[in-house]
Every structure is written in structure tokens, then in C-alpha cells.
Amino acid sequence: xxxxxSSTKVRGETILSVxxxxxxxxxxxxxLFQKQIGAVKAVDGVSFELRRGETLGVVGESGCGKxxxxxxxxxxxxxxxxxxxxxxxxxxxxxxxxxxxxxRNMQMVMQDPYTSLNPRMTVGDIIxxxxxxxxxxxxxxxxxxxxxxxxxxxxxxxxxINRYPHQFSGGQRQRIGIARALALRPEVIVCDExxxxxxxxxxxxxxxxxxxxxxxxxxxxxxxxxxLSVVRHISDRVAVMYLGKxxxxxxxxxxxxxxxxxxTQALLSAVPVPDPDAREERAIIRLTGDVPSPADPxxxxxxxxxxxxxxxxCATQEPHTVLRAADPHPSACHFAEVRPGA
Amino acid sequence: MTQxxxxxxxxxxxxxxxxxxxxxxxxxxxxxxxxxxxxxxxVTYHLDxxxxxxxxxxxxSGKSVTAQAIMGILDTPPAHVRSGQILYQGRDLLxxxxxxxxxxxxxxxxxxxxxxxxxLNPVFPVGWQIGETLRQREGMSRADARRRAVxxxxxxxxxxxxxxLGDYPHQFSGGMRQRVMxxxxxxxxPKVLIADEPTTALDVTVQAQIMDLLADLRRDLNMAMxxxxxxxxxxxxxxxxxxxxxxxxxxxxxxxxxxxRAPAHPYTKGLLESIPRLDVRxxxxxxxxxxxxxxxxxxxxxxxxxxCPYVQQVCVDVVPHDLVLGDGRTSACHFAQEVRDDxxx
Numbered sequence: 001x002x003x004x005x006s007s008t009k010v011r012g013e014t015i016l017s018v019x020x021x022x023x024x025x026x027x028x029x030x031x032l033f034q035k036q037i038g039a040v041k042a043v044d045g046v047s048f049e050l051r052r053g054e055t056l057g058v059v060g061e062s063g064c065g066k067x068x069x070x071x072x073x074x075x076x077x078x079x080x081x082x083x084x085x086x087x088x089x090x091x092x093x094x095x096x097x098x099x100x101x102x103x104r105n106m107q108m109v110m111q112d113p114y115t116s117l118n119p120r121m122t123v124g125d126i127i128x129x130x131x132x133x134x135x136x137x138x139x140x141x142x143x144x145x146x147x148x149x150x151x152x153x154x155x156x157x158x159x160x161i162n163r164y165p166h167q168f169s170g171g172q173r174q175r176i177g178i179a180r181a182l183a184l185r186p187e188v189i190v191c192d193e194x195x196x197x198x199x200x201x202x203x204x205x206x207x208x209x210x211x212x213x214x215x216x217x218x219x220x221x222x223x224x225x226x227x228l229s230v231v232r233h234i235s236d237r238v239a240v241m242y243l244g245k246x247x248x249x250x251x252x253x254x255x256x257x258x259x260x261x262x263x264t265q266a267l268l269s270a271v272p273v274p275d276p277d278a279r280e281e282r283a284i285i286r287l288t289g290d291v292p293s294p295a296d297p298x299x300x301x302x303x304x305x306x307x308x309x310x311x312x313x314c315a316t317q318e319p320h321t322v323l324r325a326a327d328p329h330p331s332a333c334h335f336a337e338v339r340p341g342a
Numbered sequence: 343m344t345q346x347x348x349x350x351x352x353x354x355x356x357x358x359x360x361x362x363x364x365x366x367x368x369x370x371x372x373x374x375x376x377x378x379x380x381x382x383x384x385v386t387y388h389l390d391x392x393x394x395x396x397x398x399x400x401x402x403s404g405k406s407v408t409a410q411a412i413m414g415i416l417d418t419p420p421a422h423v424r425s426g427q428i429l430y431q432g433r434d435l436l437x438x439x440x441x442x443x444x445x446x447x448x449x450x451x452x453x454x455x456x457x458x459x460x461x462l463n464p465v466f467p468v469g470w471q472i473g474e475t476l477r478q479r480e481g482m483s484r485a486d487a488r489r490r491a492v493x494x495x496x497x498x499x500x501x502x503x504x505x506x507l508g509d510y511p512h513q514f515s516g517g518m519r520q521r522v523m524x525x526x527x528x529x530x531x532p533k534v535l536i537a538d539e540p541t542t543a544l545d546v547t548v549q550a551q552i553m554d555l556l557a558d559l560r561r562d563l564n565m566a567m568x569x570x571x572x573x574x575x576x577x578x579x580x581x582x583x584x585x586x587x588x589x590x591x592x593x594x595x596x597x598x599x600x601x602x603r604a605p606a607h608p609y610t611k612g613l614l615e616s617i618p619r620l621d622v623r624x625x626x627x628x629x630x631x632x633x634x635x636x637x638x639x640x641x642x643x644x645x646x647x648x649x650c651p652y653v654q655q656v657c658v659d660v661v662p663h664d665l666v667l668g669d670g671r672t673s674a675c676h677f678a679q680e681v682r683d684d685x686x687x
Contacts, residue, residue, distance in 0.1 A: 061547065199400040201629065270546045272550075272553075272578065275602055288551075291545075
């Protein structure tokens with residue numbers, strides 16, 4: 001894990017560290033005299049570390065806070081509390097030129113390749129825009145050449161630099177989004193559902209591209225997705241989120257082979273497997289009901305309302321994401337254990 | 343109508359009295375200002391009572407347009423049915439008047455849509471929307487329609503149905519909204535249910551609930567179901583037969599087990615290989631090169647040939663016909679036998 005990739009950058013050392021990050025969106029009532037009557041607890045105390053050169057997958061159902069987490073890390077939202085450091089520098093306190101410097105090192109690929117590209121800009125302008133904001137990254141004369149290089153890197157024809165987004169398919173547009181994220185040579189890329197809007201045959205092309213770029217440039221990814229199969233394929237470590245909290249985090253194998261949290265187990269068992277034979281051998285856990293509202297989460301363990309293991313202690317005492325005896329990776333359940341026969 | 347080109351789909355023999363629903367050599371095109379897009383190019387499939395047929399395809403493959411043609415809800419213009427037949431209990435729906443089609447719609451064949459939030463009317467309570475069909479079509483009184491709406495909501499397992507009758511769509515979660523839509527579709531007790539991507543907008547745990555519900559309802563109410571989806575995983579669990587669509591054609595048609603074990607069309611084979619599997623750890627994903635064709639300029643010969651690893655000169659020149667394989671399946675590929683043998687290996 002600690003083999004040096006270059007002279008100073010050590011693969012496997014922590015590059016991004018997130019500590020107890022909270023984001024509450026206020027709910028207010030009244031027109032003239034507004035008063036806060038509650039809060040949507042979108043992200044409620046999330047901590048993790050991202051190591052250099054690795055992919056951390058973040059999975060969870062809609063409303064679990066995974067996209068808010070991405071937006072917090074990009075400083076597109078201001079956190080309610082918590083701390084995050086990128087290469088030792090405080091991400092949430094930075095402002096002005098320091099924030100700009102930090103942002104150069106951390107870029108984002110958005111989910112929807114249709115709305116995340118400006119339809120009135122050419123592909124060259126879209127991919128070159130980061131150089132306008134960060135002129136020190138590439139001198140004016142070399143920008144066109146850099147953009148063409150980037151198009152080539154993501155597998156698009158460099159001659160298409162003057163085309164507009166509508167002339168490209170969904171998969172090609174996602175490649176444009178990736179090229180834009182790569183422009184400033186960042187070390188961390190946050191991918192928010194990068195393949196969920198794409199067809200199956202195109203999805204595989206984009207996943208392979210992301211993996212190849214990671215090897216080439218030593219990138220670290222935070223890969224947010226709801227598709228558990230895709231996350232398993234691309235991730236080294238995986239964090240499972242439920243109602244604003246990480247309920248379990250571990251290596252890809254720990255999560256997918258030896259999950260100890262009931263929610264992770266249910267989530268995994270519910271994934272449809274494209275094989276009628278293997279399907280019959282899998283015992284599926286059926287969760288009842290829906291995810292509770294993040295404005296009014298259940299007391300104690302947030303999963304207890306849908307959990308078949310729930311006891312009294314689950315309602316009164318919140319389980320922390322700590323190492324459990326069942327398997328040496330952090331899991332937030334009082335009754336964590338590996339599912340027999342899973 | 344090119345009657346001679348129609349071959350019976352051999353995956354199951356024609357029962358006496360014919361199939362419940364049969365689409366024969368359907369051609370649909372979209373006439374736009376930029377040109378004519380050939381969206382459906384000779385689709386033939388059938389459905390028998392009590393079975394589930396999955397129609398699988400990526401966006402633009404024509405799977406939803408075929409369903410809209412069956413329901414008679416194509417947007418015309420731009421869509422035009424050029425030729426073909428849609429036989430329901432032996433009668434061709436395409437020759438029916440709008441009033442006759444209205445009698446079939448909902449009562450014989452009903453449909454549920456992908457996005458329940460935009461399919462439901464936001465300004466009316468769900469109970470009113472479920473009851474609307476009953477009042478309009480069955481002439482039920484308000485009180486009777488209300489009572490039946492509660493029964494239907496119970497049937498689709500919406501908790502506290504009587505209390506939620508007056509709630510509006512936005513007060514329901516995604517999974518519950520989809521249940522409301524299913525209740526509406528079942529109101530007139532249809533014999534065929536077409537489900538167009540019923541779980542695509544839902545989370546996995548909710549998706550599993552809805553797929554279970556659909557399978558139970560299909561069995562209990564003895565309906566036949568057409569499940570339209572792009573998700574190879576969802577299909578594997580519920581379907582009896584699968585028809586795979588590409589560029590407006592059915593390229594492969596088989597029972598579920600044989601299709602997953604040994605796909606006989608290079609497109610199906612490529613699709614199955616390109617999805618990451620939760621239960622199998624893999625290396626780099628194999629991909630299908632290139633892009634789906636522009637339907638205004640469908641490639642000559644086999645429409646899949648520019649992306650196909652098995653491509654030969656014959657594929658560029660000749661449109662492949664459905665090749666009937668020994669075990670009662672078809673594949674529209676010149677090298678179907680070879681592809682199947684390769685995948686079985």
C-alpha cells in the first residue's frame with residue numbers, strides 16, 4: 001500500500017479527511033416573520049478518509065445524503081458543522097485565493113450529461129473554461145492544444161473541438177464532463193452518479209475510462225452511486241449511507257462478502273442478479289416500508305423502523321460507527337453480525 | 343402488409359384459438375421536420391394468457407413505442423403506423439375506431455408508466471383518480487367508486503387505504519405512488535397489463551417490493567404481463583420469455599433460462615458481458631463498441647453490424663432473418679449458431 005508512486009506523492013496516504021460533517025437544511029414557516037420550525041438532516045455526522053490512488057464508493061438510496069455530501073466537499077454548500085482537510089489544508093475554512101487553489105485539486109463529474117454542459121458553448125470552451133478561472137494552469141497560447149489533448153485522453157476526436165454538446169450522445173457528453181474535470185490535473189475527483197443516466201452498453205465504456213484514467217494519473221475518486229454492482233466493480237473501499245449517516249464502511253470485500261449491518265445486507269440481497277439460476281440460491285431480505293423523512297428521523301438507530309433485529313436498545317441508544325466483534329470493519333449496529341450463508 | 347414475411351414466433355407453439363395478444367410485423371415511423379425516423383421495423387411478438395413476456399432494450403430501441411401502439415396512445419403526428427397488425431383475441435386493433443379502442447383500453451389492456459409522479463394528476467386526491475375510471479367507464483356512483491378504490495388500494499398493499507384516499511400524489515413516497523398507478527390500472531380488471539419500466543425510478547429495496555407485488559398480482563388475478571425494461575437483472579426474476587430489441591427490431595427471442603445461459607445474438611451477448619455483476623468479481627468490463635444507430639440512418643444489412651465483433655461482409659449486405667435455433671428460440675443473426683456455441687462455452 002505504501003509503494004511510492006512518485007518522489008513526493010505516496011500512494012495509500014490520506015489525501016482527504018472528513019470529520020463529523022453535518023448539513024442541516026432549515027425548514028421555515030411564515031412569510032414576513034420567518035421562523036425556523038425544523039431542519040432536514042441531510043448529512044448528519046459523516047466521517048471518512050480517502051487515500052491517494054483509491055476509489056471510495058458511497059452507496060445509499062435516494063435521500064440518504066450522498067449527493068449533499070458531494071456538494072459539501074466541493075464547497076457548493078456550506079456545512080452546518082464539521083471539518084474536512086485536503087492534503088492537510090482546511091477545506092471549509094478556506095476562502096478567496098486559497099479556496100481557488102484547493103478547488104484546482106478537487107474536481108467533480110456530474111450525474112446528468114444533458115444539463116451539466118452549457119448548450120451554447122462549444123466543447124472547446126466547456127473543457128477550456130477551467131483555464132479561464134485558473135489562468136496559471138495553462139498559458140493562453142497552449143490552451144487549445146491542452147483541450148485537444150484532453151479530448152484525446154477521454155476517447156473523443158480532437159477535431160470535434162468546435163462542436164456543441166447536442167451533437168454528442170449521452171456517453172460522449174459524459175466523456176466531455178470527465179475531460180473538464182481532468183483539465184486542471186486534480187488529484188481528487190468526486191463523481192456523483194456518473195453512469196446512472198447512461199445505457200448499459202455505454203455505461204461499461206465510461207467505467208472502463210474512469211479506471212484507466214485513475215491508473216494513468218494516479219487519481220483518487222469518491223464514487224457516488226446507487227447501483228451496488230457498479231460500485232463494487234470500481235471501488236477499493238465502500239461506505240454505505242442511510243438517512244444522513246454512514247452505517248458501514250470497509251473494503252469492497254468486507255462490505256460485499258461480510259457485511260454486518262442489517263441495512264447493507266438487505267440492500268445487497270435486493271439487487272436483481274442477471275442470472276435466473278444464481279437467483280434461486282439467494283435468500284432475499286424484504287424490507288418493509290419506506291425510508292423515514294430526514295426532517296424527523298427515528299430516535300436511536302435510524303434504521304430501526306425497518307429492521308427485523310430491532311430491540312428496545314435500538315430506540316434509546318444510537319449505535320456508533322465503530323469496529324465490531326463480528327468482523328473487523330466499522331458498522332453502526334448494536335447487533336452487527338455477518339449474515340449466515342450469505 | 344407483408345403477410346408472407348411473418349413467421350410464428352417459435353418459443354411457444356400457437357395455442358388453439360390463437361394468442362391472447364399478437365403483434366405482427368409492425369412498422370412505425372416518426373415523421374419529423376428533419377426526416378423520417380424508422381422507430382419500429384417489423385416487430386413480431388405474442389403473449390398468451392397468464393404469462394410474462396419481457397421486452398428488453400436500451401433507449402431508442404422501440405420497446406416503449408411498441409407498447410404505445412398496442413395501447414393506441416401514440417402521438418400522431420409525428421408517429422405513424424406504416425403497416426402491421428395488432429391482434430387482441432384475434433381482432434386487429436389497428437382497424438378499430440377510436441371508440442372501439444377506448445373499450446379495449448383499460449378494460450382489456452391496461453398500462454402502468456415509469457414515472458408515477460408525472461403520470462398522476464397533482465391537483466386531485468388519489469382516491470378520486472382511482473375512482474375516475476370506475477365512474478366514467480362503469481357508471482358507478484361516487485360512493486361505490488370510493489369503496490372500490492379502497493379495495494384496490496388494499497389490493498396493492500397501501501397501508502391504511504381508507505385514510506389515505508383523500509391524500510394527494512405528492513404526499514406519497516415513490517414506491518407508494520407506483521402502487522397507486524398499479525391500482526388505477528387494475529380498476530377495470532384487465533386481462534393484459536403492460537408495465538413500462540415500472541421500477542426504473544425507484545430505489546433497489548423499493549424496486550424489490552414493487553416487482554414482488556406485480557408478480558403476485560399477475561398470478562392472483564391471472565393476468566398476462568408485458569414487462570418493458572432495460573434492466574437485465576429485473577427481467578431474470580419475473581419473466582417467462584424475453585424479446586430483446588435493437589433499432590426497432592426483435593433481435594433475439596427465447597425463454598429466460600436459455601437466454602441467460604447462452605445468448606445467441608451478439609448484441610445480447612455483449613449486453614450480458616458489459617454489466618458489472620454483484621455476485622461475480624471481474625476485471626475490466628467488456629464493452630460493446632460504438633453507439634446505437636441514428637434511426638434516420640439505420641445501417642444497411644444487419645443494423646448491429648457496425649458494433650458487432652462477428653461482422654462479415656454478408657452482415658453489411660443482407661438483413662438477417664430470424665434464425666430458428668434447435669431449442670425453440672430465434673435470433674436475427676447470420677451467425678446465431680456460432681454465437682450461441684461461443685457463449686455456452
